[in-house]
Amino acid sequence: xxxxxxAHNHGGHHPMLAHHFDSLEEQNVASTLGMWVFxxxxxxxxxxxxxxxxxxxxxxxxxxALSSNExxxxxxxxxxxxxxxxSLTMALAVHAAQTGERSKLVTFLILTMVLGTVFLGVKGIExxxxxxxxHVPGLNFHFEPVxxxxxxxxxxxxxxxxxxxxxxHMIVGLGIMTWMLVWSMNGTITKEYASPIEISGLYWxxxxxxxxxxxxxLYLLGRTLPAVTH
Amino acid sequence: xxxxxxxxxxxxAIFGALMVGTALTVGAAFxxxxxxxxxxxxxxxxxxxxxxxLFFMHVKYSPKLTWxxxxxxxxxxxxxxxxxLGDYLTRGMRTFG
Numbered sequence: 001x002x003x004x005x006x007a008h009n010h011g012g013h014h015p016m017l018a019h020h021f022d023s024l025e026e027q028n029v030a031s032t033l034g035m036w037v038f039x040x041x042x043x044x045x046x047x048x049x050x051x052x053x054x055x056x057x058x059x060x061x062x063x064x065a066l067s068s069n070e071x072x073x074x075x076x077x078x079x080x081x082x083x084x085x086x087s088l089t090m091a092l093a094v095h096a097a098q099t100g101e102r103s104k105l106v107t108f109l110i111l112t113m114v115l116g117t118v119f120l121g122v123k124g125i126e127x128x129x130x131x132x133x134x135h136v137p138g139l140n141f142h143f144e145p146v147x148x149x150x151x152x153x154x155x156x157x158x159x160x161x162x163x164x165x166x167x168x169h170m171i172v173g174l175g176i177m178t179w180m181l182v183w184s185m186n187g188t189i190t191k192e193y194a195s196p197i198e199i200s201g202l203y204w205x206x207x208x209x210x211x212x213x214x215x216x217x218l219y220l221l222g223r224t225l226p227a228v229t230h
Numbered sequence: 231x232x233x234x235x236x237x238x239x240x241x242x243a244i245f246g247a248l249m250v251g252t253a254l255t256v257g258a259a260f261x262x263x264x265x266x267x268x269x270x271x272x273x274x275x276x277x278x279x280x281x282x283x284l285f286f287m288h289v290k291y292s293p294k295l296t297w298x299x300x301x302x303x304x305x306x307x308x309x310x311x312x313x314x315l316g317d318y319l320t321r322g323m324r325t326f327g
Binding site: 029032033036037039040043044047048050051054055073077080081084085087088090091092095098099198201202205206208209212213215216217220221223224 | 235236238241242244245248249252255256259260261262267271272274275278279282283285286287288292293295296299300302303304306307310311314315318
């Protein structure tokens with residue numbers, strides 16, 4: 001380890017500027033690009049699941065439509081609105097960071113986290129409902145009509161893996177936002193150094209985009225079928 | 231910081247458009263359009279996603295390199311979907327058997 005004086009000799013430049021960058025602007029461009037490259041890998045990560053979904057839906061359209069009807073469209077639509085709302089508060093947090101309005105930044109980060117938590121809470125209610133109705137893949141899985149049960153189980157497997165992976169991303173997002181909240185409150189984030197809020201925002205918006213596709217593909221398939229009673 | 235600061239009014243407008251899109255996709259799901267239902271749902275979702283990418287994620291105001299990476303993600307995703315479907319959809323065509 002270098003002595004503190006040598007290791008931390010910033011020579012008058014901004015303390016958050018890494019020494020291999022000429023300026024904070026250059027550092028900002030690099031970190032934004034790095035985040036985007038990560039998001040490309042995330043697109044492909046979720047892409048594999050969307051591929052599996054596409055294939056099974058092409059093979060078993062009837063079972064998928066019937067299963068989709070078992071999901072609660074009201075919760076799904078509500079959660080879509082909640083996530084879009086959280087994307088707005090995230091965008092406003094980025095704006096507050098860039099204009100150096102610290103109290104607004106803190107408020108919008110907290111609002112974003114509250115909306116993210118509401119989303120996860122609703123997801124919890126929906127999952128509990130699936131357990132109650134034996135719609136969780138496994139030994140206790142049951143689906144009416146029984147003729148479609150095997151294929152319905154594929155739908156619900158995809159439902160749990162895709163929304164589950166999305167929920168894990170939400171939880172990670174809440175962790176990142178907690179970190180950003182600390183940095184906003186302790187003064188690390190300034191008008192000059194807003195990059196961490198910006199690239200955390202990119203991640204948050206990406207998770208929103210995944211849900212924008214999950215909602216219609218999972219919840220809205222069989223809504224034109226005649227009402228099923230069971 | 232020299233990066234473009236997007237006005238708040240833009241964010242509110244995009245939020246409004248995303249909410250309208252959500253209402254449209256729910257409404258359209260209850261109208262029987264046959265195979266068009268999927269196309270309508272995906273078109274609305276792609277439009278919503280594009281709005282998020284361009285405005286909330288600032289790509290509209292970003293350097294060309296960012297555009298390249300974003301378009302790259304779509305390109306690789308289409309390769310993933312296209313090549314896999316190209317396999318599964320043609321398995322019934324038995325050229326040599």
